[in-house]
Amino acid sequence: MVVESADVVVIGAGVSGLSSAYFLARAGKDVVVVEKGTVGGEASGRNGGMISERVDEPPIIPLGVESVRLWETLDDELGYPTEFTQQGRLQVAVSEEEMGEIFSDRDKALRHGVSVDLLDSLEIRDMIPGISDRTLGGMFSPNGGHANPQRAVQAFAWAFQDLAGRLYQHTAVTGFKVAGGRVSSVETTAGAIEADVVVAAAGPQTGLLAEMVGVHVPVAPARVEILATVPLEPLFDIALVGNGLYGRQAARGNLLFGGGPHEWTAVGLTTEPSKPNTPLIRNIARRLAELLPGAADAPVLRSWAGIVEQAPDYMPIIDVLESPSNYVVVTASAHGFGISPATGKAVSELVLYGESSIDISGLGLGRFADLGPDWRRSAAGSLSSCRAATAVDRYLAGVLRLKETDMRRRGVVAGAVR
Amino acid sequence: MESRPLVVVGAGVAGTAAAIAAAKAGVPVALIDENPIGESMMGLDVPLFFGRRGTDDIRDRALMLENVAAANDALAEAEEVGVEVRLGTCVWGAFRNTETSRALDGPQLGLSDGERSWMIRFDRLIVAAGARDLGLAFAGWDKAGTMGANGAHSLVSRYEALSSRRMVVLGSGNLGLHTAREALEKGVDVAAIVDVSPSVRGDDALVAELLGRGVELYTSHTVREAGGGGEGIESVVLVEIDDDNEPVVGSEKVIAADTVCLAIGLVPNVELLSLLGCDLTFRSELGGYVPDHDDRMRTSVGSVFAAGDVAGFHDGMALDPEIARGQGRVAGIAAAESLGALGHGEAAARRSDIQAAVAPRPAEAHTGWARWLRSLVKAGGSDIFACRCEEVSCADLVGLKPPRYLGWESEQMSRRSLQTQLRDGPVNPNHVKRLTRAGTGHCQGRLCREQVSLLLAEESGTDIAGIPLMSYRPPVRPLPLSVMWPHEETDQMRGDWPKWFSPTHPVLG
Numbered sequence: 054m055v056v057e058s059a060d061v062v063v064i065g066a067g068v069s070g071l072s073s074a075y076f077l078a079r080a081g082k083d084v085v086v087v088e089k090g091t092v093g094g095e096a097s098g099r100n101g102g103m104i105s106e107r108v109d110e111p112p113i114i115p116l117g118v119e120s121v122r123l124w125e126t127l128d129d130e131l132g133y134p135t136e137f138t139q140q141g142r143l144q145v146a147v148s149e150e151e152m153g154e155i156f157s158d159r160d161k162a163l164r165h166g167v168s169v170d171l172l173d174s175l176e177i178r179d180m181i182p183g184i185s186d187r188t189l190g191g192m193f194s195p196n197g198g199h200a201n202p203q204r205a206v207q208a209f210a211w212a213f214q215d216l217a218g219r220l221y222q223h224t225a226v227t228g229f230k231v232a233g234g235r236v237s238s239v240e241t242t243a244g245a246i247e248a249d250v251v252v253a254a255a256g257p258q259t260g261l262l263a264e265m266v267g268v269h270v271p272v273a274p275a276r277v278e279i280l281a282t283v284p285l286e287p288l289f290d291i292a293l294v295g296n297g298l299y300g301r302q303a304a305r306g307n308l309l310f311g312g313g314p315h316e317w318t319a320v321g322l323t324t325e326p327s328k329p330n331t332p333l334i335r336n337i338a339r340r341l342a343e344l345l346p347g348a349a350d351a352p353v354l355r356s357w358a359g360i361v362e363q364a365p366d367y368m369p370i371i372d373v374l375e376s377p378s379n380y381v382v383v384t385a386s387a388h389g390f391g392i393s394p395a396t397g398k399a400v401s402e403l404v405l406y407g408e409s410s411i412d413i414s415g416l417g418l419g420r421f422a423d424l425g426p427d428w429r430r431s432a433a434g435s436l437s438s439c440r441a442a443t444a445v446d447r448y449l450a451g452v453l454r455l456k457e458t459d460m461r462r463r464g465v466v467a468g469a470v471r
Numbered sequence: 472m473e474s475r476p477l478v479v480v481g482a483g484v485a486g487t488a489a490a491i492a493a494a495k496a497g498v499p500v501a502l503i504d505e506n507p508i509g510e511s512m513m514g515l516d517v518p519l520f521f522g523r524r525g526t527d528d529i530r531d532r533a534l535m536l537e538n539v540a541a542a543n544d545a546l547a548e549a550e551e552v553g554v555e556v557r558l559g560t561c562v563w564g565a566f567r568n569t570e571t572s573r574a575l576d577g578p579q580l581g582l583s584d585g586e587r588s589w590m591i592r593f594d595r596l597i598v599a600a601g602a603r604d605l606g607l608a609f610a611g612w613d614k615a616g617t618m619g620a621n622g623a624h625s626l627v628s629r630y631e632a633l634s635s636r637r638m639v640v641l642g643s644g645n646l647g648l649h650t651a652r653e654a655l656e657k658g659v660d661v662a663a664i665v666d667v668s669p670s671v672r673g674d675d676a677l678v679a680e681l682l683g684r685g686v687e688l689y690t691s692h693t694v695r696e697a698g699g700g701g702e703g704i705e706s707v708v709l710v711e712i713d714d715d716n717e718p719v720v721g722s723e724k725v726i727a728a729d730t731v732c733l734a735i736g737l738v739p740n741v742e743l744l745s746l747l748g749c750d751l752t753f754r755s756e757l758g759g760y761v762p763d764h765d766d767r768m769r770t771s772v773g774s775v776f777a778a779g780d781v782a783g784f785h786d787g788m789a790l791d792p793e794i795a796r797g798q799g800r801v802a803g804i805a806a807a808e809s810l811g812a813l814g815h816g817e818a819a820a821r822r823s824d825i826q827a828a829v830a831p832r833p834a835e836a837h838t839g840w841a842r843w844l845r846s847l848v849k850a851g852g853s854d855i856f857a858c859r860c861e862e863v864s865c866a867d868l869v870g871l872k873p874p875r876y877l878g879w880e881s882e883q884m885s886r887r888s889l890q891t892q893l894r895d896g897p898v899n900p901n902h903v904k905r906l907t908r909a910g911t912g913h914c915q916g917r918l919c920r921e922q923v924s925l926l927l928a929e930e931s932g933t934d935i936a937g938i939p940l941m942s943y944r945p946p947v948r949p950l951p952l953s954v955m956w957p958h959e960e961t962d963q964m965r966g967d968w969p970k971w972f973s974p975t976h977p978v979l980g
Contacts, residue, residue: 091899098905132883134873203905204873215883222896276571283913283949297968304877305861305908313968318571327748329572330945332564332581332590332957336964339956352949354915360571 058247059085059219061404062239063254064226064262067097068202068390069383070254071209072397075131077252078216080405085248086210086218087241089225090325093206095256097390099328099359101279101299101311102205103292104391105142105197108162108169109154112368112415116392116399118167119411121196123394132215133208135200136304138290142197145177145295147187147344155192162194169194181289183347185296199292199301202390209393225323226255229266229377236266236377242323250404254383257320257362259370266377269426270370270418272362272384274320279311280334280341280356285348296344298337308348310341320360328358361387365421365428371396372418373403382418474592475501475555477806478580479599480562480743482506484792485779485799486599487545492803492821493597494552496812501591502554505561505948506629507535509585515913517948518740519625520604522618523703524730528632532559535630542629560584563955564945565596565746567772578747578774581945588955595774595806598744599799602737602758602780606918607641607843610696610851612731613859615703620650620734627657635730639707640664641694641843645789647734648673651681654732662728665689665709667716667846668839674790693846695723697731704729716846735843736836737784738921742943744781747772753936756833757783759921760940767805768798774809778802785833797825837935841925857926858919860912867907868923869930874908889930898931900924900941910941915949 063074066088074084107117124137146152162169170193177191228240238247253262257274284306292301300310320326334356342349364386374380399409479490482504490502513521564581577592604619626633638659640651643666651661669691671678692709699705711722744762750771751760761783762770768778779795788794808818853866870888873879909923910916920941928935
């Protein structure tokens with residue numbers, strides 16, 4: 054087999070991997086991206102396309118803030134359309150419970166110096182005519198927005214190629230050659246590629262890859278679903294969250310909304326997992342019609358599903374392994390799309406300078422130091438060793454317990470555990 | 472949830488025969504058919520290419536129900552032997568547990584009567600969903616009056632509600648000839664039958680009959696455009712083509728007609744089989760991707776059978792319903808046997824009189840389809856919208872252009888095309904769909920899938936058999952949110968709905 058070489062081999066042509074590859078190529082690195090399937094073929098091309106500063110998730114607020122800034126000029130920078138629009142993100146509450154979350158998120162925003170506005174139901178009705186009468190209020194993030202995932206991930210891929218980056222689709226990683234505490238080459242179905250640095254941004258397969266270099270990266274794959282209506286007249290141009298759904302009206306006019314129960318599943322290292330929908334799309338349809346009664350008669354044209362990976366604390370992991378010491382792990386716990394520009398920038402800085410100008414201190418693997426390889430079985434007990442106990446952790450302990458019970462039973466987790 | 476030992480989808484020749492055979496063996500059977508199609512669905516050309524040529528009668532649901540029931544004599548027999556016949560009920564989804572979906576309470580279908588939707592569980596399923604019309608674009612094909620052979624057949628025979636006075640039929644195979652004869656018998660004037668091939672492709676006797684009834688034949692011809700106004704098509708411009716499919720200068724003929732019927736080919740309706748994960752193989756002689764099945768019509772998914780046009784349509788079947796009927800009976804008997812309602816010997820006895828379909832040697836179909844497409848593009852230009860719903864032209868597809876509404880232009884984008892994309896891997900119609908939006912519109916891709924595949928094959932130099940199936944996703948009928956939603960939603964689903972992966976994580980970023 055022909056042996057190629059590169060400064061950096063990125064595993065995974067999803068949005069995090071391609072953004073990283075783009076920023077590295079822009080900095081002059083010779084980069085190869087290998088992808089077992091196609092560009093954006095998995096969750097990166099299938100998500101809701103939501104973009105914001107992520108005030109709801111403090112560990113990724115720095116990435117969110119930087120991403121919002123980068124998205125503003127991304128189309129021109131890359132030279133290809135992402136359909137990015139920045140009319141804000143609106144999280145509405147149709148129940149007191151949802152209103153409580155909004156107050157909590159507003160507090161986090163204030164603590165992190167991100168500007169958001171609380172809106173009353175009248176202001177929201179002005180913003181989104183035809184929204185549910187049950188709307189109590191909401192939180193508006195003026196810098197938020199949305200983009201087309203498929204187009205954005207392709208834009209990164211093309212821009213990367215325009216910088217002479219090499220992109221190999223249908224090329225799966227089968228192993229690593231490790232010598233002296235460093236990966237010396239990446240073995241693929243198309244041959245070996247010698248590399249100074251490896252960036253593993255392989256979504257649900259990230260854990261399987263890490264195992265091959267003897268490191269445990271705790272991520273669990275889950276399947277989630279979205280549906281799309283026919284194109285409608287322009288109703289709103291903001292990223293909308295509420296009634297248990299997230300979504301947007303695409304540039305073409307289709308309403309694209311997802312959410313709801315997700316199913317824990319398993320993936321193979323080199324194969325593309327099937328991504329069926331289930332009758333859950335009916336429940337999503339109902340919630341969408343409840344949230345936007347004015348659109349209740351819009352026909353649904355299609356639905357789709359994607360497989361995302363989740364770390365035990367539902368937060369991304371961006372870190373360099375201790376050994377092999379030239380192996381970077383990038384996995385996003387389903388937050389990847391919106392923060393992808395900053396993720397790519399942070400990863401490129403890690404590779405180039407050994408540290409990132411964006412604060413990713415909350416995203417290291419060290420937070421799972423005491424988590425054993427059997428964390429999915431013993432999750433509840435080992436959680437105390439994660440970051441300081443918070444309400445999130447309490448929920449998490451419950452969710453993981455339920456996950457384990459349900460995986461044994463039939464593999465479904467139905468939601469919030471109180 | 473409703474549940475039946477056997478559900479048969481499609482009450483055409485094959486499905487009705489299947490249901491009767493199974494019911495005679497004592498199996499409780501639900502036979503489900505979406506006809507009569509509602510006016511709005513028909514307006515979207517779903518599931519057939521109706522071309523907005525239904526009369527006002529299609530609004531009269533009671534009358535349409537009566538006509539649909541009367542059009543199929545076998546339905547009465549089915550009801551006599553105890554088949555539960557449900558007309559006006561569409562199947563929009565099919566679900567079963569797989570490696571990545573394990574929580575379902577058994578294999579099930581999503582049904583709707585247009586007012587509400589519900590699920591039905593099955594032990595065995597026979598899909599007899601028929602075939603749909605092959606769409607091929609020509610200038611003016613978006614006008615009312617462009618329709619397909621099955622759409623026309625349905626309006627003529629099933630609904631008795633075809634609004635057409637004078638028709639031009641494209642395609643001189645048996646499908647086209649049969650369509651022309653059926654139209655003539657219903658009082659529609661058939662002005663011409665047109666084919667790109669140098670000679671007529673169908674049955675000689677039928678050709679002679681049609682010539683005798685004054686139908687003109689135009690071989691080595693294609694359509695340059697269909698002209699007309701607000702009411703739809705008023706005339707069709709034909710043009711002769713040479714061996715390279717180039718239009719012959721000065722050979723145009725203008726024919727007055729209000730309807731152009733595409734009768735060039737039919738495509739098996741495999742969407743439910745695809746959703747269920749049945750193995751599908753490309754077989755050009757059977758119309759494209761068709762289910763793998765054994766000699767009992769059982770697919771690769773043991774509980775699922777296929778019968779009739781959905782298992783593969785060839786031109787010989789246009790004149791011979793016995794092939795589909797035989798397949799239906801075989802499937803019905805096999806389903807009954809697999810449910811334990813028939814012993815092995817009894818099942819064999821019951822199918823002993825079914826003529827093994829005279830091993831037809833159907834011809835490869837896609838070369839002819841590709842020739843039509845090439846001739847239409849050469850005669851009408853590459854700016855014709857292959858995808859009418861999303862306004863994606865043949866040139867847009869080949870150029871991998873972002874949709875017009877984005878108004879995006881850049882030097883980088885202008886350097887990209889299908890050709891540059893091919894450097895990164897084999898042609899992928901799903902990827903092309905997402906970038907150009909061809910196939911994402913109201914008709915759910917029914918009218919452009921084959922054109923997209925043919926164009927991609929030609930542009931990439933790939934054999935058509937090497938172009939993967941563009942994926943099908945539920946709902947395979949465009950159902951309103953308010954119809955699709957579950958009126959019976961459980962308290963658990965209601966109360967336990969997660970706000971993303973935990974209560975404080977509402978957004979997929």
